[in-house]
Amino acid sequence: MSCSITRQDVSLVKSSWSLVSTNAERTGIELLRLFFKRHPDYLQLFGEFADVNVDQIEADRRVARHAIRIVKAIDTLVNNLDDEQPEKSNQLLGPLRSLVDSHVKRRSIGYDKFSNLGKILVQYIVSQQPTNAITDVKLIEQSWNKFYTLILDVVAGAEEQMRQQNC
Numbered sequence: 805m806s807c808s809i810t811r812q813d814v815s816l817v818k819s820s821w822s823l824v825s826t827n828a829e830r831t832g833i834e835l836l837r838l839f840f841k842r843h844p845d846y847l848q849l850f851g852e853f854a855d856v857n858v859d860q861i862e863a864d865r866r867v868a869r870h871a872i873r874i875v876k877a878i879d880t881l882v883n884n885l886d887d888e889q890p891e892k893s894n895q896l897l898g899p900l901r902s903l904v905d906s907h908v909k910r911r912s913i914g915y916d917k918f919s920n921l922g923k924i925l926v927q928y929i930v931s932q933q934p935t936n937a938i939t940d941v942k943l944i945e946q947s948w949n950k951f952y953t954l955i956l957d958v959v960a961g962a963e964e965q966m967r968q969q970n971c
């Protein structure tokens with residue numbers, strides 16, 4: 805059973821994210837580079853730049869545009885985490901549902917792919933924290949895993965709903 809997200813988690817997610825989100829283009833490109841390096845087959849899903857050479861990904865303006873969109877979308881999710889009552893975070897539901905609609909329902913991109921992106925995202929954020937960080941990076945990692953689990957739960961719920969509708 806996963807533990808629910810706490811105020812401390814929200815605080816760590818927000819502060820660690822603020823260090824990378826300020827440079828949306830760099831962060832987004834780096835995330836996509838790591839993602840496609842680990843899962844080259846996923847590139848085919850991205851019609852607009854499916855032909856890109858992953859080793860030269862940072863030079864591609866099409867990728868840069870998409871990279872910024874992804875970071876802005878994560879930014880919206882992070883900003884909608886409720887500092888006072890994180891386990892409720894009602895404001896998160898709207899943006900989460902539109903993310904899930906556009907990916908799970910419209911593109912059949914489901915749990916496994918989201919989970920694989922989550923691993924890259926959390927690793928990347930942890931790797932960008934200052935080495936002299938007062939806060940233990942392990943705690944930051946745990947907090948991000950809890951936050952990302954909220955996303956995965958909604959993705960899994962939408963997939964299950966689609967399965968039932970197709971019965």
Ligand code: HEM
Pocket residue numbers: 846849850851852853873874877878903906907911913917918919921955
């Ligand atoms: C936290 C996770 C994710 C965020 C925040 C995110 C964000 C976005 C945003 C903002 C867009 C553009 C708007 C739209 O069409 O909905 C988009 C499009 C897209 N995303 Fe994601 N995404 C996530 C996960 C994934 C995953 C796991 C995959 C596949 C492995 C994926 C594949 C795509 C594709 C194929 C498009 C369409 C690209 C195009 O226009 O050609 N996304 N995503």
